[in-house]
Amino acid sequence: MEEQVIRLQRSEWRFDPNAPLGRRGGFGAVYAGHDAAGGAVAVKKLHINNEAAGHREMEMAAVLATRTLRNVMPILDWGSDADGGGYFLVMPRAEGSLQGRLNGGALPESEAVAVLMDIARGLSEVHDIVHRDLKPDNVLRYEGKWVVADFGIAKFVEDSTSLRTLRDFLSGHYAAPEQWRLEAPTKATDIYALGCIGIALLTGLPPFAGQDDLQRCHLQQTPPSVSASPALRQMLAACLRKPTGARPSLSSLIEQLERAQAKVLLHDPIIAAGAIVAERALASDAHAARQRAAEEARVELAHAGDSILEELRERIFSEIIGASPMAHREDDASIALGEGVLSIESRFQLIPAGKFESSAWDVVAGWVVKVTQSSNKSYRERSANLWYADPSRSGSYRWFEAGHWRLGHGPVHSQPFALVHNSQLRDADLALSKSMHSMDVTPRPPRPIDGEGEEWFIGRWKKWLAEAATSSMRYPSHLPER
Structure with missing residues (x-):
């Protein structure tokens, strides 16, 4: 050229x-x-x-x-x-x-x-x-x-x-x-x-x-x-x-x-000390940056998990309304049919890493699913926690259902219930672990409810809403369930 x-x-x-x-x-x-x-x-x-x-x-x-x-x-x-x-x-x-x-x-x-x-x-x-x-x-x-x-x-x-x-x-x-x-x-x-x-x-x-x-x-x-x-x-x-x-x-x-x-x-010893201090500050910057990145990634992961449950909730509610014109939405998180109300709502929006130390589960977010029957005074509700978690630390997160029940008590204390306060996360961790504790989970082991577990999850809670609609929901016959 x-x-x-x-x-x-x-x-x-x-x-x-x-x-x-x-x-x-x-x-x-x-x-x-x-x-x-x-x-x-x-x-x-x-x-x-x-x-x-x-x-x-x-x-x-x-x-x-x-x-x-x-x-x-x-x-x-x-x-x-x-x-x-x-x-x-x-x-x-x-x-x-x-x-x-x-x-x-x-x-x-x-x-x-x-x-x-x-x-x-x-x-x-x-x-x-x-x-x-x-x-x-x-x-x-x-x-x-x-x-x-x-x-x-x-x-x-x-x-x-x-x-x-x-x-x-x-x-x-x-x-x-x-x-x-x-x-x-x-x-x-x-x-x-x-x-x-x-x-x-x-x-x-x-x-x-x-x-x-x-x-x-x-x-x-x-x-x-x-x-x-x-x-x-x-x-x-x-x-x-x-x-x-x-x-x-x-x-x-x-x-x-x-x-x-x-x-x-x-x-000068001050310069030598200053070099050490400056290098420590540099390491501290990097540590803080890694923490911020991990926190931002965790927030994104929690948002992704929430979107999965929001879509699943819409599917359940749509199926219920499609099956019965008598059903109606009370708000975004709940649907009513007769005497029964089914609600699925976010309770723990972002759970810090390391909270579930005993079970070794990495739990990122938590929702609560609940069916109530208003006119049955002896058995008013059944509820469970839904955890967005990676139980095996494999890097794959799923939604799992875990209802809680207390060991060694009669049926009135054995109805599955959800934990709803941050102060109860320690109990949730111990219930999921293999350690002896006064509380266990049902089903045992907790089952995934998204993906291949959707039909199982939807079928059970639709069944309990149908029973609650006529005030006929009863205590489970045995715990833990499978």
């Missing part, structure tokens, strides 16, 4: 599509090019087209092109090719990338601190712009120093690509927790990426290298510890905090790096 000619805002440039410089990135690919006089440049072609971008000007490039910056790669030209279309950036040809330097392994601490200082100064020079995609591939060696490249490209692509989310472009090893949550990036986002780069400089690999689920790692896991001075460990731990507000400002970061460069107070 011949050289391609592009005409941008300032001039005409040529590049060779068969001569890439470095690895293809998430936002574009860089090629060897030159100006009209033959001077070497780097041409970056972005992964968006004119139609998707709506012919917008690349505002960030335009802004940077007017500034004199020491640790930010200069922009020579930018925009859409006037003839062939497509969006491009033209920059000076760099001597290499930080990723290329890392391919040779970890850096000594003194060199790592110098690199981090150059990057931090670059971020500070453009304090009004968030990079959003800071990584070793975007840190280049130019004129004897490290400079940050591709400022604002992530924002440009995000604004101009309506059919794709920014998550499609994330550089997973360096993406901050808020980016995985698709929240608006801030300067703290770049600080997190700088912390990830620091880990890579000292170990040769970014945090969570080799992990399949990078999103879970950045949201919930503690980054690996590094062998470094207490001052540098403390700084990196602060950069990698999960909450954005807990990360240091750029000015604080630069001051800490200056101290590290000058080796000031490196052996």
Whole structure:
């Protein structure tokens, strides 16, 4: 393929599509090019087209092109090719990338601190712009120093690509927790990426290298510890905090790096203690994030279980009304026929993990099913708990029926009943367990009522409603039932 000619805002440039410089990135690919006089440049072609971008000007490039910056790669030209279309950036040809330097392994601490200082100064020079995609591939060696490249490209692509989310472009090893949550990036986002780069400089690999689920790692896991001075460990731990507000400002970061460069107070016991405290805070962040994720997943699981029972309740009530015009809904949770009322309603909306310790059941939510007969004074109601649970901890949750009854008493105390207060969850747990207790469950063992158990469940409670309608529901002949 011949050289391609592009005409941008300032001039005409040529590049060779068969001569890439470095690895293809998430936002574009860089090629060897030159100006009209033959001077070497780097041409970056972005992964968006004119139609998707709506012919917008690349505002960030335009802004940077007017500034004199020491640790930010200069922009020579930018925009859409006037003839062939497509969006491009033209920059000076760099001597290499930080990723290329890392391919040779970890850096000594003194060199790592110098690199981090150059990057931090670059971020500070453009304090009004968030990079959003800071990584070793975007840190280049130019004129004897490290400079940050591709400022604002992530924002440009995000604004101009309506059919794709920014998550499609994330550089997973360096993406901050808020980016995985698709929240608006801030300067703290770049600080997190700088912390990830620091880990890579000292170990040769970014945090969570080799992990399949990078999103879970950045949201919930503690980054690996590094062998470094207490001052540098403390700084990196602060950069990698999960909450954005807990990360240091750029000015604080630069001051800490200056101290590290000058080796000031490196052996101060306060700094050593501070490093330990910072790393413990980092571990605490990860633990809190895992807890929040588990709680959110549990809430979603409980909602899913509730929807199953709501559908089952509607099926039962529809069958009853379809079978008898005399039946009528009293409210969403109950239906009446003659002297009988059948109700199925949520009672325990979300049960914390670990509440059913003795039985080892993981119970997420609880409902109560009940039939009452108003004119029978000797036997007024039969009720049972419905638990959304995973009895074997297999990861599969089902609805189970468990009516309770007291051992060693006459029939008046042996009618199956439901537990309805949070203070009774301990009794529910013991009744389900194999331990000796004054209370047992019926049926024994509890049977699933969803899926293949639906017909069994519906048939029994329709039968008891029919009996209650004429005040003829009686005590069970034996307990526990099967």
